[in-house]
Amino acid sequence: MPLTGSIRSIEPALGSNETNPIQRHTEADLLRLLTDLRRARALLAKYKAQVHELRCELRAREQLSGQDSATQEAIQGITHDLANMIETIGTAAVMISGDTSQSTPLQQSMEAAIDQTDSLLEALRQASSSNSLLPLEAVDAGNIIEEVIQSAMLSVHAPGIRVNVQTEHLPKILCHAPSFNRCLHNLIWNAVQAMPTTGRLDITGWQKGNEIFIEVSDTGPGIPADMKTKVFSARFTTKRGHQGLGLYVVRSLVKRMGGQIAVSSQPGQGAVFSLIFPIAKVEPIRQGVKKHNLMEAK
Structure with a gap:
């Protein structure tokens, strides 16, 4: 289960110092935004694949006897929340690409979603390795x-x-x-x-x-x-x-x-x-x- 990356790596690309979301975007700005969105979408595809892989593994575990049901339930819950956050980030990416005037507030929401997704990934790693106390x-x-x-x-x-x-x-x-x-x-x-x-x-x-x-x-x-x-x-x-x-x-x-x-x-x-x-x-x-x-x- 290769859950070792961190989607914080796209934060610098999504960050913005603009204070007015409604302003003229230069050709260079739009090109940079398009590049950032492509990177974000590629990363989202990667995490969707990992969630799918994990769910398949969980189904296989459920067919085996003696598995820790509490750990399985914890991982299932985390993947449920993780899938929701991936959908949220994907929606923001689509809307930014369709309306650049809204890019700054949507980027801020996307970054907040990225923070939460990172927390979920860490919880997923912990649940996969042990059932430690919080x-x-x-x-x-x-x-x-x-x-x-x-x-x-x-x-x-x-x-x-x-x-x-x-x-x-x-x-x-x-x-x-x-x-x-x-x-x-x-x-x-x-x-x-x-x-x-x-x-x-x-x-x-x-x-x-x-x-x-x-x-x-x-x-x-x-x-x-x-x-x-x-x-x-x-x-x-x-x-x-x-x-x-x-x-x-x-x-x-x-x-x-x-x-x-x-x-x-x-x-x-x-x-x-x-x-x-x-x-x-x-x-x-x-x-x-x-x-x-x-x-x-x-």
């Missing part, structure tokens, strides 16, 4: 939420959805930053997919005692009562063409970080997913999972 640290949840919103390119993929974020002045939480990033990304896309044309996505954070609550809510059709106990199950999905791994990945990662996740919903009134993490102490470096007494989704 290192927990003090993390600024507000900053990660901002990064995820930018990398998701919601203005491109979901222009009819209004996004409202209220997470100011939150204490740092104790978690694993890359995994927390993945959780938010999956929850946000789950909400967006529940609102195919228009709607509102709310991300709200607040403190209660020694814990921080992060809620991701949508104005979609909601979750039927008989399905709420199944939404975190592997391979469960009501969406055609989807793998049913997104929410399963979120719940697994949250538990490994010592947090909790819950869902509430009424048919026709949207859904609310709540993440609960402890506030980080002054010396927050540790590994492992901490148990909490609050009720979590089963």
